[in-house]
Amino acid sequence: MEFSLTHEQEMLVSSVRSFVEKELQPHEFAVDRADEVPPALAASIRKKSIELGLYAFNMPESVGGAGLDYLSQALVERELGRTSWALHVFVARPSKILMACKGEQIERYLKPSVRGDRVDCFALTEPGAGSDAMGIRTRAVRDGDHYVINGSKHFISHAETADFVILFAVTGEEERRGRTRKLVTCFLIDKDTPGMTVRRGPHCTSLRGYHQSEIFLTDCRVHVSQILGEEHHGFDLASEWLTAGRVMVAANNIGRAQRAFEMAAEWAATRQQFGKRIGDFQGTSFKLADMATEIRAAELVTFYTADKLDKGTMTDGDAALAKLLATETLGRVTDHAVQIYGGMGLMDELPIERFWRDARIERIWEGTSEIQRHILSKEIMRQYS
Incomplete structure (x- = not known):
């Protein structure tokens, strides 16, 4: 590359x-x-x-x-x-995922979203199904030319300001290798559809101002024309979107880590203790060296993975590795930054404590660090099967 x-x-x-x-x-x-x-x-x-x-x-x-x-x-x-x-x-x-729109969906959902006339939100996660996406219980039952949907979603980012919801619901089951497997379908649902309620979720320590919401569906009727993609193949669409999204989450984390590092380095170069810059003490200077090393490594891995995505050679393990490395790097970098700033690092007069708070969620959403390790380790072991 x-x-x-x-x-x-x-x-x-x-x-x-x-x-x-x-x-x-x-x-x-x-x-x-x-x-x-x-x-x-x-x-x-x-x-x-x-x-x-x-x-x-x-x-x-x-x-x-x-x-x-x-x-x-x-x-x-x-x-x-x-x-x-x-x-x-x-x-x-x-x-x-809206690129799967077809027919009148293109003019109703896809193009308005690209122009900025409409905003979407992605609703997969449920109270009992976070990392275990196959555990979702929201169910859509066919009734003529409609589906009747009942269930709930939570941790849905910016749903309160969205115009429509990209929502996943169970639409059937199949037997595979002696086990029952849920079939999931993706729906495009306008937020003013009767039977769907959106409300602000609990307040989060991270990302203040970027809200997450809860969605409740009670006998919500959705026409079959609002299926995105193919019936029973919702997870095929979700997997494609989530995998590429992890690379972009990694890139986003690198930018925040770099900003925190720059502020910590400037503080270390100007803050005086015992007659010296605190950056001249090994305890601080080694932290800066570690921060710079980890950020550079995470950046190179992420850009290498994005390049593989362009070439069509990226695997799920590649995306998992990038997200894992970048988000955990951000966590360590912001923690070091707080330590370098000392007590001032926890004061809300400076953005360091906000960087530290906001970094914590990155190891959870878009797939936890544990899920990324699971994906990556399975891919490694398959090479030796």
Whole structure:
């Protein structure tokens, strides 16, 4: 792999970093304090990202997106990672799973999402089915040309501001190798559909201002035309979306780790104790060396994985490795940053404590670190079967 960036990629990185520093970072403190992004600010970010050509950068040109390759997408995600999810979510990346839209779904859901006219949310997780996605219990029962859906979802990001839900429900069962296996179907459901209720979930320590919601479905009737993809093949779509998404989560984490590192290094270079810069003490300088090493390693692995994704050679294990390494690196880097800052690292006058809080969720969502290790270890063992 060629690790140098093209001129176009360098310009892209510069443009996105400038946008983040000017349009997003100045609002971090207020959003974190209020646990809310004012609607006017959200609209402004969305408008400016559309004008800059950043909106829907993950979608192909054929449907109106920026058409960036995966490596370039990872570069954008790294720069967006230098600010809060609560803010950079409005530089929207519509769910790539919407590329499975067909017929009238394209004009109703796909293209409006790319233009910024409609916003989606992805609803798979349930109270009894987190890491065990096959454990979902929300069920859709066929009734003529409709499905009647009952069940609930939770930990659904920005569902309160979404216009429609990409929702997964059990639609049948099959016997396979002596075991009963659930068949799952994906549905596109407008949020004003009777029988579906969305409410704010419990307040989270991480990512204040970026809310998660609960969705309740009671005899919610959905027409068969709103099936995304094929009936009973919802997990085929979900697996494809989740796997690629893990690479972008890794890239996002690298940007946040780099920002925390830069702030810690500057503090170490200016903070005086015992007549010396604290960065001159081995206890601090070695932390900085470890932080720089881990960030560089995670970045190279992530970009290498994104390149494999572009070439069609990435495996589930590759994506798991990138997500595992980057998220755990972020956790260690932010913890070291707090230690270098000392007591000030935990004061809300500085963003370090927020970086530390926000880092914790990254090892949980989009598949826990334990799930990533499980995927990777299974792939390793298959080579010796």
